[in-house]
Amino acid sequence: MSIEEQYRTRAKELLSGGAVKMVIGYGKGTTANRRRPLFISSPDEVERLVLDDVCITNLSGYLVSEGLLSDEKRVAVFLRPEGIRAINILAAESQLDADQIVIFGFDVNGNEVQALKGIHVEEFADVIGSIKEAAPEAAEEELFEKIEKMSPQERFSFWQEEFAKCIKCYACRQACPMCYCRRCIVDSNQPQWVNTSSHTLGNFEWNIVRAFHLSGRCVECGNCDRACPVNIPLRLINHRMAEEVLGAFDHFSGMSKTQEPVLASFKKDDSETFIL
Amino acid sequence: MTKILFSDKLDNCVERWKSGGFTIIGPVQRANISTYAAVEHAAELDFGLVLPDRSIKDLFFPQSEPMLRYTIKKESIDTNECLPPAGPRIIFGARPCDASGMSIDDPLFGWDYKDEYWFQRRNESVIITIACTKADDFCMCTSLKMAPDTTKGSDILLRPLAGNKGWQVEELTDRGREAFSAIADILQEGADTLAPLAVVEKKFDxxxxxxxxxxxxxxxxxxxxxxxxxxxxxxxxxxxxxxxxxxxxxxxxxxxxxxxxxxxxxxxxxxxxxxxxxxxxxxxxxxxxxxxxxxxxxxxxxxxxxxxxxxxxxxxxxxxxxxxxxxxxxxxxxxxx
Structure with missing residues (x-):
């Protein structure tokens, strides 16, 4: 039985028995290589679930939709390792109760979909641990290396050109499971902390705010980068910040549901006498 | 007999229009995105795109537009109104959907007040549209009762000739005719085989x-x-x-x-x-x-x-x-x- 069929069967069992109220997975999309988020509440509809190598979107963000988990019922969700890490962070940041989440874990190697064993987030600790070990050696893309070698002025020009394209549609924010604020700082207008204008300064402000808020929290699922309609390589910023946090604090985001948020915790034996 | 603009003569047209005071804007690929932007030479234009990522709306209704500068003094407030940068422009290579989009918005911007920012740019722009010979899975003009060669909103419609040799010219408005009278000697009279138009599947009723x-x-x-x-x-x-x-x-x-x-x-x-x-x-x-x-x-x-x-x-x-x-x-x- 393929993993797709196994997971359909499991979804049907869980929904029929009332163990979960909903399964969030993937369905067919407009074109052959597109999948769309799918919400199944009836066991009769599980055949609509699809699982293949183009199921890329990290679906964990839907779990913090207003009211979804407030009835304390369980919800099942299809997640790749990055999505599972996101559940740990959301739990650590008190945004959800991890016990309410039933995980249909999978990973994609080349064209092959592999099932990840486990149901609850704790059971995936080994998978996440191995990603942390592999991360420093993981081949980084050419553009990242190129930017690293640039002088500060060249790097500034590079990002200036990229941010000039930003239209402040906030697709990066909306696609991000970590951007769950009910009211984002840029939407606060009493007072207006951040300019709403999408000019060079305003675009810089937004993108820098975003980068800092995700430092030590981003799981590099790539949702923002894929959502960006003007192709700003946001993944490179996130990756740079993740490296920085890993180097400075040995913090790899989403290791467990009790992991302390790196930029919101302080240890007495910290080598610095000052915190920002 | 129809007028034909050959591709290899386009740069002469660009030069002629530029010397006539026009800014030339067209589809380009820049910083990993396709958009409409000002160019100096025809070679910068990319006619291979189904349509650019960004629409021509940006040229008439930019994402952020200064309206006025103000200074509040003790007894008065000074205001300086900002109007869009003036100057005639030629938008060469718009797509029929984008051009018609602008005419769809005209009544809106002229309804309860006349939006000067919109209409100044509209009045100073000549939209030269190229009919589509390619479509992708998401094109849906035919579902909206339009077509890959819809003329709505365009001043000129160019129909591509087979083999990317150039375009057959269809003059639609006085503004278009005027822009093309400046390049009349570059155009050629003739008849040539047209490239087949894109086939856009109808997706809904x-x-x-x-x-x-x-x-x-x-x-x-x-x-x-x-x-x-x-x-x-x-x-x-x-x-x-x-x-x-x-x-x-x-x-x-x-x-x-x-x-x-x-x-x-x-x-x-x-x-x-x-x-x-x-x-x-x-x-x-x-x-x-x-x-x-x-x-x-x-x-x-x-x-x-x-x-x-x-x-x-x-x-x-x-x-x-x-x-x-x-x-x-x-x-x-x-x-x-």
């Missing part, structure tokens, strides 16, 4: 959708909630849309001096309809998505007798969660059977 949308009973249909579950509430569909036209006015500056700007805004955002009291009449994403569809295919045509959609398909093409006008109207088509 527009009339059936409109009937369904006009039925007040469907305003509270479960359909809206179901289809909107996956909507993440970003503005990528509205900002890439050639006809979406909503904006917000913001003052930027300190207590005494600043600049008033007209910035794009989107009905996808919760903040769009948020009242000062905190009450939000469109408090859910489904109410916001319903508004967008109703506006385009029910309210806007009710007022201006034209749908607020030109079928470019950018909403669906760029949607991070695979939903847009096409997917929505396809489902409404099935509901209305």
């Amino acid at each position: 527009l009339d059936a959708c409109v009937t369904w949308l006009q039925n007040p009973e469907n305003f509270e249909s479960r359909f809206w909630k179901e289809i909107s579950m996956r909507c993440i509430g970003c503005a990528s569909c509205t900002y890439l849309c050639p006809t979406c036209h909503c904006f917000d006015i913001q003052d930027e500056g300190d207590t005494y001096t600043g600049i008033r700007r007209k910035n794009w805004d989107s009905c996808s955002f919760a903040l769009f309809t948020m009242h000062t009291s905190g009450h939000n009449p469109r408090s859910t994403q489904s109410a916001r998505w319903r508004q967008r569809i109703m506006h385009k295919f029910n309210y806007f045509p009710g007022k201006f007798s034209v749908n607020s959609c030109s079928g470019c398909g950018r909403c669906s093409r760029q949607c991070p969660v695979d939903m847009g006008i096409t997917e929505t109207l396809q489902e409404i088509s099935t509901l209305s059977l």
Whole structure:
């Protein structure tokens, strides 16, 4: 039985028995290589679930939709390792109760979909641990290396050109499971902390705010980068910040549901006498 | 006999128009995105795109536009109005959907007040459209009762000749004729084989959708909630849309001096309809998505007798969660059977 069929069967069992109220997975999309988020509440509809190598979107963000988990019922969700890490962070940041989440874990190697064993987030600790070990050696893309070698002025020009394209549609924010604020700082207008204008300064402000808020929290699922309609390589910023946090604090985001948020915790034996 | 503009003569035209004071704008690839931008030479133009990622709306209604600069003094307030940079422009190589999108928005911007920013740019622009010989999975002009060679909103329509040799010229407006009279000697009289137009599959029955949308009973249909579950509430569909036209006015500056700007805004955002009291009449994403569809295919045509959609398909093409006008109207088509 393929993993797709196994997971359909499991979804049907869980929904029929009332163990979960909903399964969030993937369905067919407009074109052959597109999948769309799918919400199944009836066991009769599980055949609509699809699982293949183009199921890329990290679906964990839907779990913090207003009211979804407030009835304390369980919800099942299809997640790749990055999505599972996101559940740990959301739990650590008190945004959800991890016990309410039933995980249909999978990973994609080349064209092959592999099932990840486990149901609850704790059971995936080994998978996440191995990603942390592999991360420093993981081949980084050419553009990242190129930017690293640039002088500060060249790097500034590079990002200036990229941010000039930003239209402040906030697709990066909306696609991000970590951007769950009910009211984002840029939407606060009493007072207006951040300019709403999408000019060079305003675009810089937004993108820098975003980068800092995700430092030590981003799981590099790539949702923002894929959502960006003007192709700003946001993944490179996130990756740079993740490296920085890993180097400075040995913090790899989403290791467990009790992991302390790196930029919101302080240890007495910290080598610095000052915190920002 | 028709007039023909050969591709290898385009740079001569660009030179001629530039010396006549025109800025030349066309489809280009820059910094990993395709858009319409000013060029110096014809070689910079990219005619191989199905259509650029960004629409020509940006050229008439930019994402952030200065309206006035102000200084508050003890006894008075000084204001300096900012008007768009003046100067004639030629937009060479627009797509029919984009060009028609501009004419769809004309009545809106001229309705209860005349938007000078919009009309100054409209009056100073010659839109030279190239009919489409290629389409992708998301193009949907035919579903909107338009075609890959729709002339609406264009001053000139160019029909591509077979083998990328050039274009057959169809002059549509006086503005177009005037721009082409400046290059009359570069054009050639003749007849040549035209490249076949793109085949754009019809994706939904527009009339059936409109009937369904006009039925007040469907305003509270479960359909809206179901289809909107996956909507993440970003503005990528509205900002890439050639006809979406909503904006917000913001003052930027300190207590005494600043600049008033007209910035794009989107009905996808919760903040769009948020009242000062905190009450939000469109408090859910489904109410916001319903508004967008109703506006385009029910309210806007009710007022201006034209749908607020030109079928470019950018909403669906760029949607991070695979939903847009096409997917929505396809489902409404099935509901209305």
